[in-house]
Amino acid sequence: MLLTESFTKTKEAATLLKSLNAYANVVKVSYLHKLHAGKERCNHRHRQRCGPLIVYNKNNVIVKAFRNLLGVELVNTEGAFGLPDKVFRTFDKVSTHKRDYLLLTSKISNPDVTYLINSDEINSVIHPAGQKLQKTNHRHEIVKQECLKNTKKPKQPSVAGKAFTANLFTP
Numbered sequence: 001m002l003l004t005e006s007f008t009k010t011k012e013a014a015t016l017l018k019s020l021n022a023y024a025n026v027v028k029v030s031y032l033h034k035l036h037a038g039k040e041r042c043n044h045r046h047r048q049r050c051g052p053l054i055v056y057n058k059n060n061v062i063v064k065a066f067r068n069l070l071g072v073e074l075v076n077t078e079g080a081f082g083l084p085d086k087v088f089r090t091f092d093k094v095s096t097h098k099r100d101y102l103l104l105t106s107k108i109s110n111p112d113v114t115y116l117i118n119s120d121e122i123n124s125v126i127h128p129a130g131q132k133l134q135k136t137n138h139r140h141e142i143v144k145q146e147c148l149k150n151t152k153k154p155k156q157p158s159v160a161g162k163a164f165t166a167n168l169f170t171p
Contacts, residue, residue: 007062007065007066008064010066010068010069012065013065013072014026014069017069022051022052025051025052026051026069026071026072028051029051029071030071033046033047033070034046034047048070048071050071051069051071051072052072052073053075054066054074055074056074056075056076089101
């Protein structure tokens, strides 16, 4: 809400916030201005809540009036939103600052996407929504079957074991 931008003193800014019933937020923020705990004290010493947001149109002395109030944020929106249209361009107007600059456009717009999804050419190739593909797992075919650990595979003694038992029982 833009009321006046000619404030120079913090006292005038405080009376404006009191008339808008927003000064209670400033008082609450000032009570919640505390130190961080632990090692965070070295990096970001204080923690602070956010208070009211003041939006102003022109860069006047209003910044100096509100800078001493804790938690009050100031935003200059008119210049921020008006400048990119002048620097770059819109779809209707040409840029005043840059020449031969093409504004980026999307390759596919939303109506094109819905047309492509519902087209017969794509629906004939893709799978229906509810159908799941059968997964093939070739890992079981590659795994070697160890006869000592696998109970399903019959145990086959080695050739050296046959020779040892043959020599053991011969007279």
